[in-house]
Amino acid sequence: MKIDGDICIACEACLPYCPMEAINMKDNVAVIDQDECVDCGVCLKSGVCPVDCIIFEPAPWPRSLRTTFSDPRTEHKETKIAGRGTEEMKTNDVTGRFKRGWVGMGCEFGRPGIGTRFRDVDKVAQVLAKHGAEFEPKNPVTFLMKDVKTGKIREDVLNEKVLSAIIECIFPIEKFKDVITALKEVAKEVDTVFSVECINRADPDGSYPLRKLLVDLGIPHYINGKQNVSLGRPLAEV
Amino acid sequence: MYGSTGKILRVDLTQGKVWDEALEEAALRKYLGGTGLGAKYLFEEVDPKLDWSDPKNIVYLGSGPLGGTRIPGCGTISFTTKGAMTNGATSTQANGNFGAFLKWCGYDGILVQGASPSWKYIYVHEGGAELRDASYLQDKDTWETEDAIKEELGYKERTMSVFSIGPAGENLVRFAGVFGDRGHAAAHNGVGAVLGSKKLKAFAAARATNKLQFVDADKLGEIAKKTTEGAKAFGGGGVFNWGTSRVVPGAEAGGWLPVKNYLTDIFPEKDLFDGARVRPLFQSKNYPCYGCASHHYELMTVTEGPYAGYFGKEPEYEQWASWGPQIYQTDPGAAVMLSNECDRLGMDTNEAGWVVGWVMECYEKGALKKKDLDGLEMTWGNVEATRALLKNIAHRHGYGNNLAEGVKRAAEKLGGEAVNWAIFTDRGNTPRGHDHRGRWVEMLDTVVSNTGTLETQMLVKNKKLWNMPDPMDIFNPEHVVAAEANSKGSMTVSDCLVQCWFTSFNDTETQTEAINAATGWNMSLEEVMKVGRRAVTLMRIYNLKAGLTPDKEKPSPRYCSQSVDGPNKDKPIAPHWEKMMDRYYQLMGWDRKTGMPLPETIKELGLEDFTK
Numbered sequence: 001m002k003i004d005g006d007i008c009i010a011c012e013a014c015l016p017y018c019p020m021e022a023i024n025m026k027d028n029v030a031v032i033d034q035d036e037c038v039d040c041g042v043c044l045k046s047g048v049c050p051v052d053c054i055i056f057e058p059a060p061w062p063r064s065l066r067t068t069f070s071d072p073r074t075e076h077k078e079t080k081i082a083g084r085g086t087e088e089m090k091t092n093d094v095t096g097r098f099k100r101g102w103v104g105m106g107c108e109f110g111r112p113g114i115g116t117r118f119r120d121v122d123k124v125a126q127v128l129a130k131h132g133a134e135f136e137p138k139n140p141v142t143f144l145m146k147d148v149k150t151g152k153i154r155e156d157v158l159n160e161k162v163l164s165a166i167i168e169c170i171f172p173i174e175k176f177k178d179v180i181t182a183l184k185e186v187a188k189e190v191d192t193v194f195s196v197e198c199i200n201r202a203d204p205d206g207s208y209p210l211r212k213l214l215v216d217l218g219i220p221h222y223i224n225g226k227q228n229v230s231l232g233r234p235l236a237e238v
Numbered sequence: 239m240y241g242s243t244g245k246i247l248r249v250d251l252t253q254g255k256v257w258d259e260a261l262e263e264a265a266l267r268k269y270l271g272g273t274g275l276g277a278k279y280l281f282e283e284v285d286p287k288l289d290w291s292d293p294k295n296i297v298y299l300g301s302g303p304l305g306g307t308r309i310p311g312c313g314t315i316s317f318t319t320k321g322a323m324t325n326g327a328t329s330t331q332a333n334g335n336f337g338a339f340l341k342w343c344g345y346d347g348i349l350v351q352g353a354s355p356s357w358k359y360i361y362v363h364e365g366g367a368e369l370r371d372a373s374y375l376q377d378k379d380t381w382e383t384e385d386a387i388k389e390e391l392g393y394k395e396r397t398m399s400v401f402s403i404g405p406a407g408e409n410l411v412r413f414a415g416v417f418g419d420r421g422h423a424a425a426h427n428g429v430g431a432v433l434g435s436k437k438l439k440a441f442a443a444a445r446a447t448n449k450l451q452f453v454d455a456d457k458l459g460e461i462a463k464k465t466t467e468g469a470k471a472f473g474g475g476g477v478f479n480w481g482t483s484r485v486v487p488g489a490e491a492g493g494w495l496p497v498k499n500y501l502t503d504i505f506p507e508k509d510l511f512d513g514a515r516v517r518p519l520f521q522s523k524n525y526p527c528y529g530c531a532s533h534h535y536e537l538m539t540v541t542e543g544p545y546a547g548y549f550g551k552e553p554e555y556e557q558w559a560s561w562g563p564q565i566y567q568t569d570p571g572a573a574v575m576l577s578n579e580c581d582r583l584g585m586d587t588n589e590a591g592w593v594v595g596w597v598m599e600c601y602e603k604g605a606l607k608k609k610d611l612d613g614l615e616m617t618w619g620n621v622e623a624t625r626a627l628l629k630n631i632a633h634r635h636g637y638g639n640n641l642a643e644g645v646k647r648a649a650e651k652l653g654g655e656a657v658n659w660a661i662f663t664d665r666g667n668t669p670r671g672h673d674h675r676g677r678w679v680e681m682l683d684t685v686v687s688n689t690g691t692l693e694t695q696m697l698v699k700n701k702k703l704w705n706m707p708d709p710m711d712i713f714n715p716e717h718v719v720a721a722e723a724n725s726k727g728s729m730t731v732s733d734c735l736v737q738c739w740f741t742s743f744n745d746t747e748t749q750t751e752a753i754n755a756a757t758g759w760n761m762s763l764e765e766v767m768k769v770g771r772r773a774v775t776l777m778r779i780y781n782l783k784a785g786l787t788p789d790k791e792k793p794s795p796r797y798c799s800q801s802v803d804g805p806n807k808d809k810p811i812a813p814h815w816e817k818m819m820d821r822y823y824q825l826m827g828w829d830r831k832t833g834m835p836l837p838e839t840i841k842e843l844g845l846e847d848f849t850k
Contacts, residue, residue: 006397006445009335010308011531012466025459028308028338028448050524050531051396 001037001044005029007053014054017046019112019163038115038163039063040070062157069140069162070115076140084108085166086138089199103173103210104199105133107183109192110164116192118144119158121165124194125151127186128169131179136168173200176213239263240453241303241756242271247345247367249360251436252293252352256360256367261346267759268844271302271346272736273329273689274773276318279349280327281776281848286784290320290428291410291435293353299401299441300347301337302736303756306450309462310469311738313338313528315401315424321690322412322428323589323644324666326784327777329689329730330426333535333738334419335528336399339443341450343367354437359387359402364446372439379582380404380417387442402440403430404584406632410434411642413589416441417581420525420537421551425586427667427690453758461752466531468748469741472699477740481534482555483513486562489555493806494676497563498618499595500661500796503673503804507568511558516570522552527738534740540571544621550578556671560591564671565598567619579625583632588670592645592661593631594624605656612636644668646794661797664790667691674797676806678718681798682818686722686791688777689733694725699745703763704728713806715814716821723825727770734769772843775835778828779848788833791819 003014008029015023015030022036023043032043044054058064068076075082087095089104098104107124110116121141129135129151135142146152171179183196200210214221245258269275276298284295297319304312313335321328340348343362350360357372375383383402391398401418407430414434415425418441433439452458470478489495490508497505509515516522520538527535536552548571553561557577562568580587594616600606601616608615612630614623630638640648645668649660662668667690674681679696687693701708705724707717728744735742735749742749750766753759778786793815800810811818823830827839840849 006394009396009526009528009530010462011310011526011529012308012463013531025308028306050526 001032001039001041002055002057003030003032004053004055005031007051009051011050013048013050014043014046017043017048020115021113036161037066038070038161039066040163041067062160065144065157065160066162069165076143081138081140084140084164085168086136089197092199092201098170098199098201100201100203101173102170102201103176104170105168105179106197107167107194108164108197109166109194110162111193112163114192115161115163116165116194117159117161118153118165120190120192120194121167122151122153122158123186123189124183125153125167127151127182128167128179131171131182132175133169133171133179136170139166139168141165141167173209173213176210177217180217180219240451240758241753242266243341243344243346243450245345246347246349247360247362249348249350249369250352251350251354251358251369251438254354254358254369256369259349266303267757267761268769269773270731270734270753270769271305272300272316272331272734273318273730274734274769275300275347276316276329277327277773277776277780280318280320281780283351284320286780288320290322290325290432293436294351295320295432295435297350297429297432297436297438298347299350300736301341302346302734304735304737304752305337305346306341306448307452307458307462307752307756308529309458309737309741309752310465310530310532311527311741312736313530314736314738315340316733316736317416317424317429319429319432320784321426322410322414322431323668324427324690324781326665326690326781326786327688328427328429329733329773329777330415330424330429330691331733331736331738332401332416332418332422332424333527334399334401334422335396335445336401336418336441336443337736338528339399339445342446342448343443344446344449348441350436350438353435357437357439359438359440359442361391361442363444375402375439376408377405380584381420381582383440384418384420387440391442391444393444397445398442399445400440400442402584403433404582404632406584406642407431407434408439409632409634409642411585411632411634412644412647413586414584415586417584419527421578421581422527422535423581423586425588430584452756454755457755458752461748461755462529465741465745465748468743468745469532472743477534478532480513481532481536481552481740483517483536483552483558485555486511486558489559489672490563491805492676493801493804494673495563496559496591496595496671496673498566499564499592499599499659500673500675500799501599501802503676503801503806505563508563510568511562511570511573517552520552520571520574525551530738530741532741538574540574543569543571545569545571545575548575548578550574551581553577557587559671560587560594561624564591564595565619565624567621569621572621576621576624576628580628583628585628585632589644589668590628590631591671592668593641593648594627596645596649596656596660597627597641599659600652600656603659605652605654606637610637612638658795660794662794663797664792664794665786669797673801675799675801675809675811678712678715678811679721681793681811682718682722682822685793686822688774688781692729693774694722694727694729695739695744696721696725697743698725698728699743700747703746703767713809715818719818719821719825723822726826727767727772727774730770730773731766734773768843772845775839775843776845776848778833778835779845782833786833788823788830791833
């Protein structure tokens, strides 16, 4: 996003709208810090500028990623998915992507107010790969990996900043403890917030295999069905 | 120098020359800028005995110490001259962007002297200024002039500010003004006529790189925020959110809406003119001034009635008043059209309203007939006849030539009973678009004004500081005089700073903080308050030297008549008038016989040099 400094009247009306706090006053006009701006378009879409001097021109690669990751209305050209990730675990009753004995995991990086750079996503992805995680092929972060075996993300996008990004992966439940321990370790080097969500298929008797592992790890857990698309009538064989 | 560019642009139109002139810091501290500095130039350079149209008259267009900061309302400019309505001192302001752009171009103000043999305009840009040929702009209206100059010089909307006179100014209509940035007006006391007499069509300032230096830029940023917050809070945000667009219904309820040339105070259609109705209906869009987040200034397109499709600026309250109730017509779309036509022709909407209302009353009562008015049927509310009459006035065509002299002179020329129907002061100026029979402070202020328009405001933010009666009874003669005398200068401080009242609300304390953050002068509140009073007093001394006598400080019979209906019909001001004036002179420290400020008043304000 840019502001036409020849037009801006310094009314400061746009400043509070930026989720990244990237708009500041400089020499009597509002200026957007290009390094911090994630091209989410919230300032423009708010319609708050009285003189219409906020400009968006689609950026070339790799900056184009900022918009596709940060503006939920845009579609990733490569994956045809709008927003940050796939439907992941929300529709498992229907898709059956995560079967018994496996753990599906999502790592969500950044939030409005802080965002994330792919440099941080890269660190975590490599750790996950090292512990045997397989990445969801339709996920936009996976698409940015140089090598899905190592989780290494392409060099040219590492400095790109986005509102938020999600790694989606799957691994056998036996590796769960190692993965969590490694994530706790790598978190120290990550320069943003990230949260971890897991899915694990309940056994026929209703028990939940992850519960014991979480207790062992000393992690308080809250079991939430993420069926916010729909519960669905079981279709898949899991 | 901090807060100032350290110079003004001098323009001698007779010689066709422009040059830079340095400003002295001591003078800036004494007068701040705008109206104050303009009054000083006027006093020093224009013999009070000269006629306003003499080439030796000057026009000072000034910004102030806060111009070019992002404190809201500081893109405003103030004009000072010897004006055509009173043939006396003038101070009139226009909002917009010009003040900020001018200072970024490197000038605190532009001082115009002489008269050009052919039409010119002044172009100020980064690193200099020049006089340019304006012959191709002749007879263009003020919006067309703005467009034409931007096109000629290659500027897009909002990258240049243009203030120009319309046909009215070119034809020396006494109440011609200067208009720019899409209908902002500095229109009091005939500043446009003075520019016309000099053959100066326009001022154009390009948006340049800001190189201004301030002592504490961070503090100015804080004050900008605080000023915005203050404006949002003032009066529950009414002005911040709606400008003056919602004033008509309340004015009618208070009995201070001018209806039918003061023949009544009742206007049943008032709610049709309420901004809350008109803005959404007419697809209004914000068009703010530099640095301002308020929704005061909008552009709109009429969507219903005979003028559907007409595009222009949203009328200010005074324009709604003139082109609705005052001429007794009830179509807001027509009021939008007439407001903009009047702006485009380059005439003060207030005076034009008093003129047209008076003509309609004369027509109704038979004092003026169709044949006297070049075939126009000036019945109450006749929109198309009004439109045609405005054109005739601006071009001094037919009877328009008489009306171009303003309502006082036109009425006196017609003579007879019709003089008693006209709204004016004996000094030659007229009120803003109010029925001041319901706003006594402003009637007093208009009558004693040394600037040709309001010098004070009842709505002073720091009531204690200015010693305002609180609570105030607006029909108590003692309160009215005290409010007028004690707050004298509060408005003028804003006009010396050249900050829009609708952002500052004359908050002298915040303004003082801002001056000090900009300049580092560390001025006290008292010193700042004195600047306002000094400018007013200086203009008064000038006017007295120009021939003003206290007996001219009088409202016309209609202006101070008793309201015939409405909430104020039992509140005539006339019985109190003489006593109020006695008390006013006393509080101001003026001699009741000569009108001259007393020696101690002059000494207190440091104006001894000006009375010799």
